[in-house]
Amino acid sequence: MSFHKKIVPVQKIEVNVLKNAKIDLWMVREDMLHPKVSGNKFRKLKYNILEAKKQNATTLLSFGGAFSNHIAALAAAGKELGLKTIGVIRGEELAHSWQGNPTLAFADSCGMQLYFVSRANYRKKEEKAFLQQLQQQFGEFYLLPEGGTNQLAIKGCAEILQNVTMDFDYCCVPVGTGGTMAGLVQSVKSHQKVLGFSVLKGTFQHKLVEKNALYDNFVITDKYAFEGYGKIDGTLVRFINNFKKETGIPLDPIYTGKMMYGIFEMVRHGEIKENSRILAIHTGGLQGIEGMNQRLMKKNLPQIEL
Numbered sequence: 001m002s003f004h005k006k007i008v009p010v011q012k013i014e015v016n017v018l019k020n021a022k023i024d025l026w027m028v029r030e031d032m033l034h035p036k037v038s039g040n041k042f043r044k045l046k047y048n049i050l051e052a053k054k055q056n057a058t059t060l061l062s063f064g065g066a067f068s069n070h071i072a073a074l075a076a077a078g079k080e081l082g083l084k085t086i087g088v089i090r091g092e093e094l095a096h097s098w099q100g101n102p103t104l105a106f107a108d109s110c111g112m113q114l115y116f117v118s119r120a121n122y123r124k125k126e127e128k129a130f131l132q133q134l135q136q137q138f139g140e141f142y143l144l145p146e147g148g149t150n151q152l153a154i155k156g157c158a159e160i161l162q163n164v165t166m167d168f169d170y171c172c173v174p175v176g177t178g179g180t181m182a183g184l185v186q187s188v189k190s191h192q193k194v195l196g197f198s199v200l201k202g203t204f205q206h207k208l209v210e211k212n213a214l215y216d217n218f219v220i221t222d223k224y225a226f227e228g229y230g231k232i233d234g235t236l237v238r239f240i241n242n243f244k245k246e247t248g249i250p251l252d253p254i255y256t257g258k259m260m261y262g263i264f265e266m267v268r269h270g271e272i273k274e275n276s277r278i279l280a281i282h283t284g285g286l287q288g289i290e291g292m293n294q295r296l297m298k299k300n301l302p303q304i305e306l
């Protein structure tokens, strides 16, 4: 895995909704950065892994839920770079059933050691005593926070726009912890606005983004969060399938699907004015489709087409 300058395609999206509204939209295909360490998780790992190597760390430890893109990316990066990885996973009940979970089975196949903890213990992931206990158990490690967000991760995400040469009015990005958006607000110009689509209820990420912003040119909305993190319905599934049919571009259900749904809703409702140029960041996350389809099947909802 090399961290040299990566060039990904910036793809024009040609669909009627945009044409009718006279709006241009391009997608930065960060999902194509690396086959297994996708999108923003690659960006977030870059400077952290360089730092871990500088510290001569041989083990990376981090936290995540059962479908975490960050856990999958960390496991794949560790395998490729010959670093040991440990994933502290939320939910002790998974200790008996993780083999059926595509994300965790993938992480295991990369050699990641999975350690399942109760939700109560998981909440202690930033407490010193809990981290010390993990250190006693696993030995020294380089710690990556949940979702991979720290200042080095933000530095990596500021490089997303490095190879984008065109001008634009809006930069759109899905928002979880806000780390990716915090990088983007460092690299846009004052006339460009960053629109963040929170994938969970609330816009608590505002603080982190504001701390990193050069200008007052960003906004976060949770209007398209679909009831919360990881929650989706038939409408979103149909949107994702339709988008793929019309553009050939796959979207993930947790992040990029909600962002694109939000952008199209805003365009439809005239919330983005004519002749605007939008740049949407495809942050990756496609590994999550398989796990989501398992859950959709149980609920008798339509599947996301691969």
Ligand SMILES: *Cc1c(COP(=O)(O)O)cnc(C)c1O
Pocket: 039, 040, 041, 069, 070, 147, 149, 174, 175, 176, 177, 178, 179, 180, 181, 252, 255, 256, 283, 284, 285, 286
């Ligand atoms: C993790 C993730 C995000 C959220 O990034 P944050 O920096 O936590 O806001 C967005 N998109 C995808 C595909 C992700 O995996």
